[in-house]
Amino acid sequence: MSKFKFIDLFAGIGGMRIAFETAGGECVFSSEIDKYARRTYSANFNEDPFGDITGISPKAIPDHDVLLAGFPCQPFSLAGVSKNNSLGKEHGFKHATQGTMFHEIVRILEEKSPRAFLLENVKNLKSHDRGNTFQIILDTLQDPEGLNYDVCHRVIDSAGVVPQHRERTYICGFKEHNAAFEFPDILPVNGKITLKEHILDEEPDPKYTLSTKLWQYLQEYKRKHQERGNGFGYGMVDPNDPGAVTRTLSARYYKDGSEILIDTGADTPRRLTPRECARLMGYPDHFHIPVSDTQAYKQFGNSVVVPVVRQIAEAVEAVISASD
Incomplete structure (x- = not known):
């Protein structure tokens, strides 16, 4: 079976990449704006990530099966949502995300339409701006007249696999609706880590x-x-x-x-x-x-806990393989 392809956005030092490569994926594009993080990424993957993601056309990004992104948490304009809905302009949720890094993810999902995505953010994403930020993210990803992904999310604590309390929000989506995906119960693979x-x-x-x-x-x-x-x-x-x-x-x-x-x-x-x-x-x-x-x-x-993402990656890969 050929490897599934993924892209690594807001890549940091490549934690999500390690996890998805371990699950059988092949990275075909990476992006990271911080020059020091790019130095570490390059030293480990022999690849210099693209810099500012806002400076690339989605058309120039290679086709891929899975989009990965650990994006920054930014507020959206709710006024923009209601105003643009009432004016009948392009979907208000999409308009509300403009000027944010999440909007860059939306641009690429629209153009490339990958089979799946995995987004990672801080636990407080769910309560950010009184819950408005998270709701706009979900509405944008699920919009039946827009991206139309089947989306699920979970807050996961890494203490199950490493001796560190680290709660993060993971959002996973599939183009195929009713895909048999569930977030795995994160458990140690080779015994307890002390x-x-x-x-x-x-x-x-x-x-x-x-x-x-x-x-x-x-x-x-x-x-x-x-x-x-x-x-x-x-x-x-x-x-x-x-x-x-x-x-x-x-x-x-x-x-x-x-x-x-x-x-x-x-x-x-x-x-x-x-x-x-x-x-x-x-x-x-x-x-x-x-x-x-x-x-x-x-x-x-700023990184992800690699074994947490690896277990999620294996679950994503299983869904993709089953639908091939």
């Missing part, structure tokens, strides 16, 4: 240990917020606890590392190394990290 055995370096560089000054500041910061009844503060994990699960790794981890600190048993904890962040996101150890620590933290903090 921090100590699978994520942490045995001898991390001492430079990742917090300074006494920063550690004192973080403790004071947490104490002040706790007094006010807030939940802010650092997140310490014990590497010797086989059930330890970290907080969500964010793109701002490079600032002070406070959301995930490793208890060293000494006076001060340490932050994760970039390689440990890669493992926490499910990247293999042969994945190249050709950028500075600051950029690496941003890149992994």
Whole structure:
């Protein structure tokens, strides 16, 4: 059987690509605007992604079976929806998305009409702008007079496969209505992944240990917020606890590392190394990290958890194969 083809939009460093290649797919086009992310992508896939997606005609994008996109969350113009519906112009939902990155996805779906798509976003996409953003996305994708995809969605926590709480919204759609697709229950494939055995370096560089000054500041910061009844503060994990699960790794981890600190048993904890962040996101150890620590933290903090997407990719591939 020939490989199914996919495109990788807002590709970041290629986490979704790894997952879909593992499921038997072939990437025929990629796009990423950040120059540092492109450097990492190129180092791992020997391919330089196209830059600004707004600068390419959908006609120039190769035909593909599946569109992948981890797009940024942006508000839509609801006024534009009602106004354009009342004026009888092109579908109001489509008009409302103009000027956003989601609109770029819509442009390509309209022109190329792939058999399926998988979109990824933050958990809060569902509540963004009081739920209006998510509703417009669904309406646009499902519009029977427009894109007309059969769409399903789920918030998935990666803690089932890596020791990190990371909830993300996944939206999957198929041109074939009533396709036998269900989001898989995300489960570990090769046994439980623990921090100590699978994520942490045995001898991390001492430079990742917090300074006494920063550690004192973080403790004071947490104490002040706790007094006010807030939940802010650092997140310490014990590497010797086989059930330890970290907080969500964010793109701002490079600032002070406070959301995930490793208890060293000494006076001060340490932050994760970039390689440990890669493992926490499910990247293999042969994945190249050709950028500075600051950029690496941003890149992994913005990425998907690869084994989560891989299990979704396998379910998507099964539907595509069944309809061939």
